[in-house]
Amino acid sequence: MKYRRLSSLKAIVAFLVFTLLISACSSPASAPASSDAAGDTASDAASGDAAASGGDARQFEGTELNLLYFAMTYTDGLQQLLPEFEEETGIKVNFELLDEQASVQKTQLELASGTGNYDIVGIQSGNMPLYGQNGWVTPVENFYGTPLSDPDALNPDDFIGSTMDALKYDGVQQCLPMFAATTILYYRLDIFEEFGIDGPPATYDDLIEIASQIDTDAIPAIALRGSPPSPAGNVWSFGTFFHGEGAQYFADFPNDMTPTVNSPEAITALENFVELLQNYAPDGVASYVFNDVVTAMQQGNVAMVIDGAPLAGRILNPDESKVIDKLGFAVVPAGAAGQKAAFVAHGLCIAADSPNQEAAYKFLEWATSAETMRQVALASNHLAVTRDSVWEDPDFIAKYDFDYGGGSFLTAYQDSLAVAVPDYFPPFAGWELIGQRMGQAVQEAEIGEKTPEEALNDANEDMIRILQDEGYLQ
Amino acid sequence: MHSSNAQRAYYKYLAPTMAVIFLLTVVPIIVTVVLSLTSLSYRSANPSRFIGIQNYVRLFSDERFLNSIPISIILIVVPVAAQLILGFIIAVIMKEKLPGMGWLRLLFVAPMVLPPIVMGLMWRILFTPQLGGVNYLLSLVGITGPNWLSDPTYALLAVIMAAVWGWTPFVGLMFLTSMQSFPVDIYEAAVIDGASWTKSVRYITLPLLRPTIFVVGVFRVIEALAIFPIIFILTNGGPAGATETVNFYGYVSGFNFLRIGYASAIMVFFFMMLLLITAPSVGFLLRNQQMER
Incomplete structure (x- = not known):
């Protein structure tokens, strides 16, 4: 009797372990993709005599x-x-x-x-x-x-x-x-005209002022990436505000990696960002990923977006767009440190x-x-x-220089590239860790769980620990 | 007692299974434990080295990790409890021979055939503020629905709702099959003695079903963490970590942050946590079996 009990116990434990591993380790992201990649062992027959045959176009046939x-x-x-x-x-x-x-x-x-x-x-x-x-x-x-x-x-x-x-x-x-890619401001010429606003906002204060005037239930003033909390998400959108105020991620990158994301400049930037998202943006903007931002503009559901200039190709795609002839293009607004676009x-x-x-x-x-x-x-x-x-x-x-009376798109694009910050995201291997923590702080402020100052203070503290753990900071 | 010959035969038959289990579970677990004692991280300025239990010490000053523990527990306890209660109610109703019940049963088990990923996508659409069905239904009764997925409290509720919806049918079906095996004469006797329908549910069905409830409950607890794909699709752990469970944080640490050592420590902790929850109930289950024999 004792023996049987033990073996069934073992079997159940083994089953548990197995279930755990399956539920814990299977990443849904990789599941649909593996079919293509798995069994591939493409031969590289040609590489041996590559140098000899020089410019032969079919040498890797x-x-x-x-x-x-x-x-x-x-x-x-x-x-x-x-x-x-x-x-x-x-x-x-x-x-x-x-x-x-x-x-x-x-x-x-x-x-x-x-x-x-x-x-x-x-x-x-x-x-x-x-x-x-x-x-x-x-x-x-x-x-x-x-x-x-x-x-x-x-x-x-x-x-x-x-x-x-x-x-x-x-x-x-x-x-x-x-x-x-860089970021530009897209704005609706027709809506600006309707509210008697004569041009794109020059500063972030102007942006908030204009947003408060043109915001309606039918067409909210602005959409920005509120999500995911990562460099590719809200940190990408927030970065123009952040750099615009002159904020820096580190005291002196790459020599002094002490994080400085709770500087007064950074807090001002986040306050502006949050004010726009909480008051003048569509419902649920905190979960808007870049696709949602593009669609909102493309379908005429929002008056302004600040996002990638390359997205103009989709926003103004003739097959889908409802805003052709209605858009103006401008370099992003200026903060205390001037205009700073993403790169x-x-x-x-x-x-x-x-x-x-x-x-x-x-x-x-x-x-x-x-x-x-x-x-x-x-x-x-x-x-x-x-x-x-x-x-x-x-x-x-001829194909891409959209101009609907608010100035040339390609000019705005090139002017933005000129003010783009080369190290928009600080180039080091640990950046993603810092960027994700930053994204979390931005999101906490977006949804009102913390004030911008609290969110950034907490983030700064965590970043110190992360940087120490990974050997970037003593 | 079994003869030693029979015992040897047991081992022979078990050997292939044991070998597979060893390769697929024991070896990875050992590797994970070893990794959890290193500083392996592709994002580090330093090469990987042995750091002892430092990763584990770090866990307890990591707020994001500490935040994920209660969320894991909530996402095990609340959905499972709701599934058991709703599953029982549904099974009791479905047991009755009412017109159209065959079709209803068929509809009812539909969620069981959906992969969790599809469930997640479906619910994500339903919860979208502007186009989603949930807020539309709420608006019909005069309630302005919240921003389900961008509000921390409601996001957690949304995950719970999706999980309850997805796995209640399994629970209900298990209960129903068990109930169908109950002897009819007890119920007949109860009717003759003048017991109402509710009383016979309370005093006959429920006690007879107790062992099944327990077994199904244990299974649901063990599998409750299969909620991972729903979290992944519905909220991705957000907003601001509101739906991030321990294993989800382990996944993020390993696959997004590439901090392999740290992620391994999280998963080892998670494994211990799961053992702690399930081991007593499994022991209890075995004792129960013993008594029945």
């Missing part, structure tokens, strides 16, 4: 490349052009596109565990130090001047300098940029654990070449191009 990133305008356009590349080179490229957060997470897990499942991965400039420090990507600079490289297609000097700099680590070019570059990298390094380079070179970028911009809603020559292209200008 039969190679299969896997790309991992999230669905964005650039990948949309690239997928449309892909058949040409595949036909020309005989390389097959599989796109695995998730949502943004899931893709970043999956990329990092794949690279950290060295699975070699992906040959090309996308990157946001904020993650460059993380990827560089851990050696997760093969520096693209390694291929410069090799027989494999086509100088006309590569043409590094044609890239916008700031986007290239954002994807360097230790002074070495790691990845190539394909997306340059982020997205790029494509060669995964260090990819078994198809050279074929991956060929793809990267093609995908970021001026000609491809131009065609992508014309074929999709991608206007966040990273090459000077495309910015100056007449077809590009």
